Amino acid sequence: GAKWTYTGPHGEHHWSMHYPFCGGSFQSPIDIQTRQLSFDPSLRPIELQNYNLSANEQLTLGNNGHSVVLSLPRKMYISSLPQRYTAAQLHLHWGSSHLPSGSEHTINGHQFAAEMHLVHFNSDRYPNISIAADKSDGLAVLGVLIEIGEYNPVVDHFLKYINGIKYRDQKVQVPAFNIRGLLPTRLDEYYRYDGSLTTPPCYPSVLWTVFKTPVTISLKQFRTLATAMYSSHQQETVPVPMNSNFRKPHYTDNRLVLCSFKR
Ligand SMILES: NS(=O)(=O)c1cc(-c2ccccc2)cc(-c2ccccc2)c1
Ligand SMILES: [Zn+2]
Numbered sequence: 001g002a003k004w005t006y007t008g009p010h011g012e013h014h015w016s017m018h019y020p021f022c023g024g025s026f027q028s029p030i031d032i033q034t035r036q037l038s039f040d041p042s043l044r045p046i047e048l049q050n051y052n053l054s055a056n057e058q059l060t061l062g063n064n065g066h067s068v069v070l071s072l073p074r075k076m077y078i079s080s081l082p083q084r085y086t087a088a089q090l091h092l093h094w095g096s097s098h099l100p101s102g103s104e105h106t107i108n109g110h111q112f113a114a115e116m117h118l119v120h121f122n123s124d125r126y127p128n129i130s131i132a133a134d135k136s137d138g139l140a141v142l143g144v145l146i147e148i149g150e151y152n153p154v155v156d157h158f159l160k161y162i163n164g165i166k167y168r169d170q171k172v173q174v175p176a177f178n179i180r181g182l183l184p185t186r187l188d189e190y191y192r193y194d195g196s197l198t199t200p201p202c203y204p205s206v207l208w209t210v211f212k213t214p215v216t217i218s219l220k221q222f223r224t225l226a227t228a229m230y231s232s233h234q235q236e237t238v239p240v241p242m243n244s245n246f247r248k249p250h251y252t253d254n255r256l257v258l259c260s261f262k263r
Helices: 012-018 219-227
Strands: 058-063 068-071 085-094 114-122 139-148 171-175 190-195 206-211 215-217
Touching: 085 139, 085 219, 215 219
Parallel strands: 139 206, 139 215
Antiparallel strands: 058 068, 058 171, 068 085, 085 114, 114 139, 190 206
16 A cells, blocks of 8 residues: 655645545544443453463564564454454554654554554454454454563563564564463453544444553663664665654544443
């Protein structure tokens, strides 16, 4: 598709020129206002199957020009939703080394250092993620807020290979690991709303689950994430550093934002 960026003439305010849904409704991310939440007792703990991958398997870690993307095997899925949502990939959004705030979802206006998205598609209804991507019940994304603190040994399972994917379209194979370890302990406490892809084409096709509890990475890990990669190809004369790859929050309008927990 047409090129898009997070700043400049192809930045998010211009996305709708080539990607009309980006100017539409049900857009993500949003600012989660905890005083406006509706507790929904029917929101069950998130249940994940086959997330505990073995080191004998390999995953593809890539630079797609906008983020670091880790491919996930189809045996991984969410089993607690009305239909099976099968894993496709995970990727991150972050700030810059000078401004370590780059999450997409914010809580009461507070932006976290980064955010991880685990993208799943409705495999009960659609044969693959490309077909599912623009369907209203097509995708389910798990959002994990990331703040700077304790070193995160699980994130290093892929972060330590990031210098092999410095440039756009580079890929490396990495040993798989327990993807569950990337998520917070409490999978029963989360925010839930209907939204969209936070990047073009911004399809309003995402059932969002944002966990209440952030995970931490160390400042050193954050700086690695925020400074290692470029959005440009290796052979390009002008290297474009990849950072601040987050979309600004959108108005919730009259959308209900649910939560699975009281208080
Ligand atoms: N941020 S997100 O979760 O809404 C998201 C989902 C998907 C996505 C992935 C597979 C199938 C369908 C949708 C792709 C991206 C993306 C991020 C960076 C660059 C390009 C695309 C982002
Ligand atoms: Zn994302």
